[in-house]
Amino acid sequence: TWRKLAATEFKGKEEFQREVVRHVETTLARSMYNCDELGAYSGAALALRDRLVIAWNKTQQQHTFVDSKRVYYLSLEFLMGRTLDNAMLNVGVKQTARDGLDELGFRIEDVIDQEHDAALGNGGLGRLAACFLDSLATLNYPGWGYGLRYRYGIFKQEIIDGHQVEVPDYWLDFNPWEFPRHDIVVDIMFYGYVRKQIEEDGTTRSIWEGGEVVQAVAYDYPIPGFDTENTNNLRLWSSRPASGEFDFQKFNAGDYESAVREQQRAETISAVLYPNDNIDAGKELRLKQQYFWVSASLHDIIRRFKKTHRPWDQFPERVAIQLNDTHPALAIVELQRILIDIEHLSYDKAWGIVTRTFGYTNHTVLPEALEKWSVPLMQHLLPRHMQIIYDINLFFLQGVEKKFPGDRELLMKVSIIEESQPQSIRMAFLAIIGSHKVNGVAELHSDLIRTTIFKDFVTVFGTDKFINITNGVTPRRWLHQANPKLSDLISEKLGGDSFLKDLTLLDGLLEHLDDKQFRKDWMDIKYANKVRLAKYIKETTQIAVNPASLFDIQVKRIHEYKRQQMNIFGIIHRYLTLKAMKPEQRKKAVPRVSIFGGKAAPGYWMAKTIIRLITAVGDVVNCDKDIGDLLKVIFIEDYNVSKAEMIIPASDISEHISTAGTEASGTSNMKFVLNGGLIIGTVDGANVEIVEQIGDEQAFTFGHLAHSVPELRHQHHFAKPKPVLDKCLKAVFDAILKGTFGTPELFEPLINSITEGGDYYLVSDDFQSYIDAQSLVDELYVDKDSWAERSITAVAKMGFFSSDRTIVEYAEQIWNIEPVPVPRQK
Ligand code: 26Y
Numbered sequence: 001t002w003r004k005l006a007a008t009e010f011k012g013k014e015e016f017q018r019e020v021v022r023h024v025e026t027t028l029a030r031s032m033y034n035c036d037e038l039g040a041y042s043g044a045a046l047a048l049r050d051r052l053v054i055a056w057n058k059t060q061q062q063h064t065f066v067d068s069k070r071v072y073y074l075s076l077e078f079l080m081g082r083t084l085d086n087a088m089l090n091v092g093v094k095q096t097a098r099d100g101l102d103e104l105g106f107r108i109e110d111v112i113d114q115e116h117d118a119a120l121g122n123g124g125l126g127r128l129a130a131c132f133l134d135s136l137a138t139l140n141y142p143g144w145g146y147g148l149r150y151r152y153g154i155f156k157q158e159i160i161d162g163h164q165v166e167v168p169d170y171w172l173d174f175n176p177w178e179f180p181r182h183d184i185v186v187d188i189m190f191y192g193y194v195r196k197q198i199e200e201d202g203t204t205r206s207i208w209e210g211g212e213v214v215q216a217v218a219y220d221y222p223i224p225g226f227d228t229e230n231t232n233n234l235r236l237w238s239s240r241p242a243s244g245e246f247d248f249q250k251f252n253a254g255d256y257e258s259a260v261r262e263q264q265r266a267e268t269i270s271a272v273l274y275p276n277d278n279i280d281a282g283k284e285l286r287l288k289q290q291y292f293w294v295s296a297s298l299h300d301i302i303r304r305f306k307k308t309h310r311p312w313d314q315f316p317e318r319v320a321i322q323l324n325d326t327h328p329a330l331a332i333v334e335l336q337r338i339l340i341d342i343e344h345l346s347y348d349k350a351w352g353i354v355t356r357t358f359g360y361t362n363h364t365v366l367p368e369a370l371e372k373w374s375v376p377l378m379q380h381l382l383p384r385h386m387q388i389i390y391d392i393n394l395f396f397l398q399g400v401e402k403k404f405p406g407d408r409e410l411l412m413k414v415s416i417i418e419e420s421q422p423q424s425i426r427m428a429f430l431a432i433i434g435s436h437k438v439n440g441v442a443e444l445h446s447d448l449i450r451t452t453i454f455k456d457f458v459t460v461f462g463t464d465k466f467i468n469i470t471n472g473v474t475p476r477r478w479l480h481q482a483n484p485k486l487s488d489l490i491s492e493k494l495g496g497d498s499f500l501k502d503l504t505l506l507d508g509l510l511e512h513l514d515d516k517q518f519r520k521d522w523m524d525i526k527y528a529n530k531v532r533l534a535k536y537i538k539e540t541t542q543i544a545v546n547p548a549s550l551f552d553i554q555v556k557r558i559h560e561y562k563r564q565q566m567n568i569f570g571i572i573h574r575y576l577t578l579k580a581m582k583p584e585q586r587k588k589a590v591p592r593v594s595i596f597g598g599k600a601a602p603g604y605w606m607a608k609t610i611i612r613l614i615t616a617v618g619d620v621v622n623c624d625k626d627i628g629d630l631l632k633v634i635f636i637e638d639y640n641v642s643k644a645e646m647i648i649p650a651s652d653i654s655e656h657i658s659t660a661g662t663e664a665s666g667t668s669n670m671k672f673v674l675n676g677g678l679i680i681g682t683v684d685g686a687n688v689e690i691v692e693q694i695g696d697e698q699a700f701t702f703g704h705l706a707h708s709v710p711e712l713r714h715q716h717h718f719a720k721p722k723p724v725l726d727k728c729l730k731a732v733f734d735a736i737l738k739g740t741f742g743t744p745e746l747f748e749p750l751i752n753s754i755t756e757g758g759d760y761y762l763v764s765d766d767f768q769s770y771i772d773a774q775s776l777v778d779e780l781y782v783d784k785d786s787w788a789e790r791s792i793t794a795v796a797k798m799g800f801f802s803s804d805r806t807i808v809e810y811a812e813q814i815w816n817i818e819p820v821p822v823p824r825q826k
Pocket of ligand 1: 277664
């Protein structure tokens with residue numbers, strides 16, 4: 001039967017091939033006769049990109065034509081990973097491309113492997129933004145991302161002599177996915193002074209002038225949805241000097257150095273992603289990044305709104321802006337400034353528009369991650385914004401005083417300005433006051449923010465403003481793309497791939513739970529994924545691991561609160577236990593491969609010490625002849641999105657073992673379970689809801705609960721004499737301090753943080769229960785058939801954790817937007 005092709009389709013593999021060859025020979029000016037895999041990647045990417053552009057233009061035209069309300073997702077991080085594979089799968093041309101490339105002599109997997117990750121993020125917050133873009137497009141919502149086009153993404157991690165070494169990640173060499181918009185340029189000012197001017201009608205106006213100007217240039221990235229022509233836009237800003245090139249007067253006068261310096265100063269703003277995850281450093285350049293990006297984005301949004309010739313009142317009916325954590329909180333101040341200083345709206349009218357526009361998502365309760373900017377710094381860099389922050393605070397506090405007369409303490413507690421030395425601006429408070437909804441990212445986390453860090457704001461605003469929207473992950477990347485075999489098996493059982501758009505359909509798998517062949521196929525796929533990972537481990541570390549072992553994986557940023565140290569202490573305990581066994585006893589032990597991956601912030605010394613201990617333990621354990629295959633300890637270098645796609649499908653269990661109340665949600669927990677791995681975890685973040693959904697037989701939970709944490713910390717703090725350590729943990733520390741894993745001095749500070757330093761993350765309190773949970777894992781893993789049953793049951797009940805569900809909740813509860821599908825050709 002004949003039908004018109006979708007904009008993104010090819011007429012067949014021949015047409016695809018022709019397009020690849022055309023791009024290799026003309027766009028790249030290379031010959032097909034000596035085309036290598038990188039050339040094939042480039043050609044394939046360009047061929048597909050041509051199709052995306054058509055759908056992308058259609059979508060944007062449709063959205064402009066319908067004049068629909070749009071959401072703008074402001075995030076300093078978009079951890080996109082690779083694009084080619086994802087885009088081929090989303091628009092449904094992967095098989096065509098596979099066949100076409102095959103005939104040209106290339107394996108599609110090798111071609112896909114040529115692509116550099118777009119690593120413009122640190123961890124969970126940045127990857128969540130990327131999953132949200134996929135869901136927005138797939139659900140046909142008009143939604144744009146706005147971020148920074150860093151020249152260097154998160155650093156590449158090398159492990160040299162067991163230590164982390166940071167190497168710059170220059171990712172822009174050849175990037176077929178970005179479109180420079182040299183016509184979309186915004187001037188951004190810093191520094192300068194504010195002058196008051198009396199108008200003819202007697203009102204006073206503030207004029208901010210005399211500062212330094214840099215330019216923001218837009219770069220656009222198409223975001224295709226799955227099984228839809230809708231293609232959204234991600235717009236990233238790049239900085240450059242306002243004069244275009246550099247100061248030619250200085251240049252011609254022979255002052256080359258200062259001309260170049262000026263150019264570099266401007267380019268520095270978007271040069272590098274700050275590599276801190278959940279730790280605020282408060283650096284001036286970071287504040288410059290934030291204002292640069294926020295100001296450029298708002299000007300762009302306003303320019304688009306103005307084309308509709310609507311009155312300002314209607315701005316919040318056409319525009320929703322979501323703040324991904326407090327990093328873009330200055331957008332609140334910037335919009336207020338534009339509305340009063342430039343558009344001449346009254347303060348009150350402007351503020352009404354502002355608060356109806358913004359929503360704020362909180363991602364952390366860790367005190368060290370809550371952004372504060374020093375007042376003198378803000379004053380210096382953005383003098384007019386500092387005045388407006390004072391105004392916002394004044395009017396807010398007046399309102400509080402009116403509602404709670406005489407409550408001086410409450411005023412102190414909710415003031416945006418903290419009376420520290422020097423004073424500082426609490427960005428979370430600004431974000432709450434300037435938004436109409438504040439959300440946490442998992443039930444437990446949302447409860448915690450309502451009852452701890454933001455409780456005084458619940459008193460002031462009431463409870464309705466503070467909602468929960470539990471995180472989710474995109475099943476397109478994290479099941480279909482990362483685990484094609486499992487995705488195909490599920491399609492076969494469910495009679496189609498609709499589960500990729502409605503993940504709750506996974507529960508249909510329960511009907512097949514007792515099917516012996518299905519269980520076998522299921523476990524064979526897990527095994528094949530473990531073989532794939534074992535092969536990678538062999539190639540990159542020279543260590544052979546047995547894929548029949550239990551694969552135990554912890555991959556995430558290295559942080560004390562995530563407790564990789566507890567995992568490695570548990571591994572040392574296992575090692576000591578195995579060593580103490582007689583050879584015939586050892587034969588009964590379950591062989592295990594413990595796999596770690598993750599980056600430490602370059603300045604986070606304790607996190608680097610944890611990496612050093614993991615590699616040191618691996619060095620000893622991996623070549624201990626008594627142990628053999630019973631225990632291997634692997635650190636995978638440079639964990640990133642594309643590696644996650646290979647690692648996650650290979651887990652039997654994965655670790656999500658943060659101190660209760662510290663991990664806001666976690667999202668890799670969802671990815672692992674969706675791929676048939678079980679989790680060992682604390683009662684923290686989204687673990688709670690995962691276990692609720694899949695049933696507690698399908699998970700290994702342990703440890704103290706969040707509500708006991710403050711009291712336990714208090715006890716550690718005031719304990720005299722120091723509490724005696726649990727026997728197992730003491731044996732672990734003794735082994736380390738004896739030098740079993742090399743120089744003990746390296747690891748003393750880590751041990752001391754637990755024995756002397758108050759054990760803030762409660763490793764000693766949870767250790768025994770962690771070990772017990774691990775023993776239960778060993779015990780249950782022996783029965784492969786019931787393990788298969790648990791694995792299938794867990795996947796079947798994961799439907800809730802699709803980021804599609806998450807995005808629908810944002811759309812309905814915060815943004816008030818509707819889907820606007822691009823009409824399909826008939
Ligand atoms: C202030 C600055 C240095 C800073 C930079 C990055 C502060 C925080 C962050 C990143 C935070 C982050 O990634 N949070 C994670 O967000 C995920 C998505 O909601 C959660 O799943 C995860 O628990 C949380 O740690």
